[in-house]
Amino acid sequence: MQQLLHAEEPATSHPGRLRVAWRAAHEPVAGVSRRMRLVAYAVPLTVLPSSVWRLPAAFGDGLGLGERAYVVLLSVLSEAFAFTAIGLIARWGEVFPRWIPFLRGRRVPRRAAVLPAAIGAAGLTLLFTLLFVVSEIRGTTIRGGDLPADYPSQAGGWEAAWFSFCYAPLTLWGPLLGVLTVAYWKRRSAAGRTPVAA
Secondary structure, eight states, X not given: OHHHHHHHHHHHHHHHHHHHHHHHHHSBOTTOOHHHHHHHHHHHHHHHHHHHHHHHHHTSTTOOHHHXXXXXXXXXXXHHHHHGGGGGTBGGGTBOOTTSTTTTTSBOOHHHHHHHHHHHHHHHIIIIXXXXXXXXXXXXXXXXXXXXXXXXXXXXXXXXXXXXXXXGGGGGHHHHHHHHHHHHHHHHHHHTTOOOOO
């Protein structure tokens, strides 16, 4: 009977070990304020409503397999890119994880994290915050043409309200990423060349 209990132990403790490993990998490093933690965790949540909003369109009528795959992939990739904001507060944003060959355990160069994050923040702010808001207010596409009558924000009623509710948080993605990028740069600059424990 004891052998049976010991044989089952790893299976029951395995999810616990994964949970501990997940927490350890995403736990904020020393010097990250509670405010910056909340900002980092908010970034994936700003993208989630629009990602979820798109998914029913992938399974609507009239779409080919390629278009359906594109819509699903766009939602999944959006969330994956949004999740990288956590790296600006977590250990894996300062030290390469063990699963990366040749780089494991080495410090992430400050510029290697800040440059893509800053470009991403600027691009997302321009695209979603400025151009999207202006185009919705003016009722035009980003290119300047009139929005089609069947466009979700032009449909009126609950459709337009639901679209706005799901896409409004997306306008925060770029600015929040910008705040995190500046905080990351300042924290890493202040830390200087102090070695980070592997």
